[in-house]
Amino acid sequence: MDYVHDLIKSLTDRIYTHPDDHEAVFLRGNGYLDSGQYELGIADYTVLINLPNPDERAFNNRALCWRGLGNVKQGLEDSTAAIDINPNYRDAYNNRGMLLADIGKHGQAINDFTRAIEIDPDYWYAYNNRAQSNLIMGNKSASFEDYEKVRTLLGH
Structure with a gap:
């Protein structure tokens, strides 16, 4: 600090x-x-x-x-403004997804995490966040796949 x-x-x-x-x-x-x-x-x-x-x-x-x-x-307003300026800004999609997940909009959050992954297929943080939302929504197999991808990307 x-x-x-x-x-x-x-x-x-x-x-x-x-x-x-x-x-x-x-x-x-x-x-x-x-x-x-x-x-x-x-x-x-x-x-x-x-x-x-x-x-x-x-x-x-x-x-x-x-x-x-x-x-x-x-x-959400600021994340969307960042995306409006740069539609390929992976961090803004990931961060907007986290905000959506915070209010229980996991389907929309998954869409944003997926877009972040499309922009950067090695973005482990978006896979991790998508896995969490999928798990909350009961999509265990999708969650497991994403967690495995995180493990691979992090070398575990």
Whole structure:
């Protein structure tokens, strides 16, 4: 945690002297996200989202902050905005799938996890998430197949 705290401080110093360093704002937002300081992460990502050509990563990561705060509605809106900017952004599909699973919409979640896998067939995290939703829906064989794929991808 000290590393993240030090990183946030260093990036804050950088932003103070270079307020147009948007990458520093993004990285500080990531530090806030990683340390569970979701409101501060949302603030940084919102700065980037309000730029003329927002980056899909800012929407995606702000969605993760919203999820951390339990605000699924805002998270879904931001994940969808990230996908609208970049329809091949696997992380946004996976993260939207997790938000959908959080509210029990496992069928829709499976569709998003599947799309993430179509984009990146080696994305073990999406297989793992799809396996969980399949298991909850009673699709044990599909769940088992995905868990086996995770084991293979992780070399176990």
